Amino acid sequence: MPLGASVKVTAVDCATGAEASVLGPLGAPQRDLERLALHKLQQRILREMDGLGRAPEKPTPEKGGRGGGGIIV
Template sequence: MTGRGGLPGREIIFEYLGLADSVRLAAIDAATGTEVVVFGPARTARHDLERVALRKLARRLGLNTDGTQKTPRPKGRGVIV
């Protein structure tokens, strides 16, 4: 799959594995080999699981959901609200 759901220009491989009444979904970035795994009920729509996996993969890669690099937070105390 390429680009659907928020990672344009990247090839993402999805791997599904059914486990009793749940499903394990692994999303792998083909360019870097980075893999993330999410679990969900077997009745959940595939699109919803893929969306969660893509968001998790984007975060792991340090990308925004539109595929651009995240800007690093400034160092120091406190939280930017």
Template sequence: MSRDPRPGEVYLEFRPVGQQVKVSAIDAATGIEVSVFGPTSASQEDLKRIAVRKLQRRIEQEKGSGREPDSNLY
């Protein structure tokens, strides 16, 4: 079952790495991905908020540079 991504839709992945958690945030529409690390003691909401902010900033940087993200990845 496939569907078109909605604007603003973000996929999040939380992966423990030792005493840290790696959070990956992927914009569904563009495929842009960023990662952040935080301590395992941090709340998921805090880590999610940081990852989404970083993703939003990266998307704005891509728009400002005039570069279009690769849409031919798949």
């Protein structure tokens, strides 16, 4: 999909619906951008399978953290 002077390529895993996109220059070879998007998608799937895709839990006062000065409701 052309976006001005750049192009966006998205790879989608049909089984999970996971997506990964890359942006590149309009003159970049399409195959190179496809390869990058596919590699990015594969890495995302591997991360999620290993459980590393989750953001680390932020410490809260209840969990022994100092707290960030926010209000717990």
